Amino acid sequence: MIPAKATENLSTEKTGKGRTEAKTMRNLKRKNAMVGWSFIAIASIMICVFYFYPMIQALLLSFQSGTGANLSFVGLENYARLFKDPTFLTTVKNTVIYLMVQVPAMILLAMFLSVLLNNKSLKYRGFFRTAIFLPAVTSLVAYSVIFKYLFAQDGIINQMLMKVSLIAEPIQWLTDPFWAKVTIILAITWRWTGYNMIFYLSALQNIDESIYEAAKIDGATPIQTFFKITVPMLKPIILFTSITSTIGTLQLFDEVMNITAGGPANATMTISQYIYNLSFKYTPDFGYAATVSYAIVIMIVIFSIIQFKVAGDKK
Amino acid sequence: MSKFNKIFVYSVLIIASLVSVFPFLWMIVSATNKSSDVTQGRLLPGSHLFENVTNLLNTVELVPALMNSAKISIATTILAMLIASLAGYGFEIFQSRGKDIVFNILLLSMMIPFAALMVPLFRMFGDISGVLPMIGIDTLTAAVLPTVTTAFLIFFFRQNTKMFPKEILEAGRMDGLGELGIFFKIYVPTMKTTYAAAAIITFMASWNNYLWPLVVLQSPEKQTIPLLISNLGSSYSPDFGMIMTAIVIATLPTALIFFLMQKHFVAGMMGSVK
Numbered sequence: 001m002i003p004a005k006a007t008e009n010l011s012t013e014k015t016g017k018g019r020t021e022a023k024t025m026r027n028l029k030r031k032n033a034m035v036g037w038s039f040i041a042i043a044s045i046m047i048c049v050f051y052f053y054p055m056i057q058a059l060l061l062s063f064q065s066g067t068g069a070n071l072s073f074v075g076l077e078n079y080a081r082l083f084k085d086p087t088f089l090t091t092v093k094n095t096v097i098y099l100m101v102q103v104p105a106m107i108l109l110a111m112f113l114s115v116l117l118n119n120k121s122l123k124y125r126g127f128f129r130t131a132i133f134l135p136a137v138t139s140l141v142a143y144s145v146i147f148k149y150l151f152a153q154d155g156i157i158n159q160m161l162m163k164v165s166l167i168a169e170p171i172q173w174l175t176d177p178f179w180a181k182v183t184i185i186l187a188i189t190w191r192w193t194g195y196n197m198i199f200y201l202s203a204l205q206n207i208d209e210s211i212y213e214a215a216k217i218d219g220a221t222p223i224q225t226f227f228k229i230t231v232p233m234l235k236p237i238i239l240f241t242s243i244t245s246t247i248g249t250l251q252l253f254d255e256v257m258n259i260t261a262g263g264p265a266n267a268t269m270t271i272s273q274y275i276y277n278l279s280f281k282y283t284p285d286f287g288y289a290a291t292v293s294y295a296i297v298i299m300i301v302i303f304s305i306i307q308f309k310v311a312g313d314k315k
Numbered sequence: 316m317s318k319f320n321k322i323f324v325y326s327v328l329i330i331a332s333l334v335s336v337f338p339f340l341w342m343i344v345s346a347t348n349k350s351s352d353v354t355q356g357r358l359l360p361g362s363h364l365f366e367n368v369t370n371l372l373n374t375v376e377l378v379p380a381l382m383n384s385a386k387i388s389i390a391t392t393i394l395a396m397l398i399a400s401l402a403g404y405g406f407e408i409f410q411s412r413g414k415d416i417v418f419n420i421l422l423l424s425m426m427i428p429f430a431a432l433m434v435p436l437f438r439m440f441g442d443i444s445g446v447l448p449m450i451g452i453d454t455l456t457a458a459v460l461p462t463v464t465t466a467f468l469i470f471f472f473r474q475n476t477k478m479f480p481k482e483i484l485e486a487g488r489m490d491g492l493g494e495l496g497i498f499f500k501i502y503v504p505t506m507k508t509t510y511a512a513a514a515i516i517t518f519m520a521s522w523n524n525y526l527w528p529l530v531v532l533q534s535p536e537k538q539t540i541p542l543l544i545s546n547l548g549s550s551y552s553p554d555f556g557m558i559m560t561a562i563v564i565a566t567l568p569t570a571l572i573f574f575l576m577q578k579h580f581v582a583g584m585m586g587s588v589k
C-alpha cells in the first residue's frame with residue numbers, strides 16, 4: 001500500500017513537528033483515498049449502469065406483462081407461466097442436454113489431447129497445437145454458417161460419409177430433431193476444444209517431472225498415472241474450464257441461431273434464443289422475456305455452486 | 316515411447332488437426348470456386364475468387380459493414396483499455412477494505428448472462444433515443460457502450476498490476492508527478508504487454524460480437540460484419556462461393572492478429588486463470 005509508505009517516509013523525515021504533522025498525515029491519507037476511489041469510479045459506474053441497473057429493471061419487468069410498451073403489473077403470474085410453457089420447458093431441456101453431453105465430452109477430449117501434446121519427445125508439437133487451437137480464432141457467426149453448409153443434406157460431410165460407405169443415405173443433420181442437436185454439439189466441440197486444451201497444456205507444463213518419474217519407478221501404468229496424478233493436479237483447471245463452459249453453454253445463442261435457427265420445431269432452441277424471440281421476433285412480451293432471463297441467471301448460479309461443491313468434496 | 320504408442324499418439328493428433336483445420340481449408344477453397352462446384356463437393360482451388368469478390372461487392376454493403384465493425388471494435392478497445400486499466404490500477408495500488416468490497420461486487424457481474432441484459436438494455440437505449448437520439452437505438456455508440464466495461468478486464472489488469480514494481484511510483488511522486496501523470500507516464504508504458512494482451516481479446520470479442528448489435532442496430536447501413544454474414548447465411552438460394560469469400564474476409568483480421576501476436580493472444584486468454 002503506497003499511502004502507508006508515503007506517510008512512513010514523512011514521519012522519519014519530519015519527526016518532532018507534533019500535531020501539525022499528524023494533521024498533514026491525515027490529510028494525505030484522505031487525499032490518497034480520494035485518488036484511489038477516483039481511479040475506480042468510471043469502471044464502477046459503467047458496471048452499475050450496464051449490468052446491475054438493467055438487472056434491477058429486469059426484475060421489475062418480470063412482474064409485468066403486456067405487448068411492447070403497454071405493460072401492467074401481474075405479480076408472480078409470469079413465473080407461474082414458466083412452468084406451464086412448453087416452449088420454455090423444451091428450451092431448458094435442450095440446454096441441459098447440450099450441457100450434460102457437450103461440456104464433459106469436450107473437457108475430456110481437451111484433457112486427452114493436452115496429455116498427448118505434453119510429450120516433450122513429440123515432433124511437430126507446435127504445428128499440432130496451433131492446428132487444434134485454430135478454431136478458437138473464428139467468429140461464432142462465421143463458423144456457424146460454415147457448419148450449416150458442411151452439414152447440409154447435400155453438404156460435404158454427407159458426401160464424404162457416403163463415399164466411404166459409412167452411411168447409405170444422407171443424414172438429416174439439420175432437419176431431424178436428434179441429428180440437429182448432434183450437429184450443434186459437434187459444432188461447439190469443434191470451436192472450443194482447442195481453446196480449453198491450451199489451459200490444460202499450460203497447467204501440465206507446471207507439473208514437476210519428478211512426480212512422474214517416481215510413479216514410473218513405483219510401477220504405475222500410464223492410465224494409473226493419469227487418474228492418480230495428472231487429474232488431481234489439473235483440478236483447478238478442470239473446475240475453471242467446466243464453469244466457463246457451463247456459463248457459455250447456458251448462454252448459447254449465435255450457433256443455434258445461425259445453424260438451425262432453433263429448428264426443427266424448437267428441437268435445438270436454447271433459452272437465450274427464446275428470450276430473443278419473445279422480445280424481438282414474436283409480438284414483444286418484455287415482461288415474460290425478463291422472467292425467462294432470471295431463469296438463466298438462477299441456473300448459472302446453481303450450476304456454479306454444484307461445480308464448486310463437487311470439486312471441493314473430492315479433496 | 317514404444318512403437319505402438321507412437322503410432323497411436325501421432326494418428327490421434329493428425330486426426331484432431333485435420334478435423335480442426337478442415338472447415339478452414341474448405342472455406343478458403345470454396346471462396347475460389349463457383350457455387351455449383353461448392354455444392355458438388357469440389358475440394359480443389361478454383362479460379363472464381365475474383366468473380367466471388369465482385370458479386371459480393373455488388374450484392375451486399377460489404378465495405379460499410381467492415382467500416383462499422385472497425386469503428387465499433389476500435390472505439391470499444393480504446394475505451395475498454397482506458398477504463399479497465401485505470402480501475403485495475405486503482406484497486407491494486409490504492410487497496411483498501413472498502414475498495415475490495417466494491418471489487419467483489421463488480422466481479423458478480425461476470426455471472427450475468429448477456430441474454431438477461433439485452434431486454435432491459437434495449438428498453439434503456441429506447442428511452443435514451445427520445446432524449447439523445449445520437450446515442451440511442453440504431454447508433455454505433457449504443458453498440459459500443461454496454462460492452463466497453465467488463466469485470467473480467469478489470470480483474471485482468473488488477474492481477475497484472477500485482478507484479479508491477481511499486482517503488483517506481485514512489486520515484487515518480489518524488490519527481491513531483493501527479494497521480495494521473497504517474498499512471499500515464501510510468502504505469503502505461505511499463506505495462507505494454509498487458510495492454511497488448513487485453514487489447515487483442517477485447518478487439519476480437521468486439522469484432523465478432525453478434526447478439527447486442529443484432530438487437531440494437533436495425534437499419535441496414537448500420538450493419539456489422541457478423542450481422543452481414545448471418546444474413547447471407549440465411550438466404551434461400553445461397554451463392555456458396557460468394558458467402559465463403561465474405562467469411563474469409565471477415566475472419567482475416569482476427570486470424571492475422573492471432574498469427575502475428577500469438578504470444579499476447581495466449582497471455583490474454585490465460586489472464587483469466589492466474
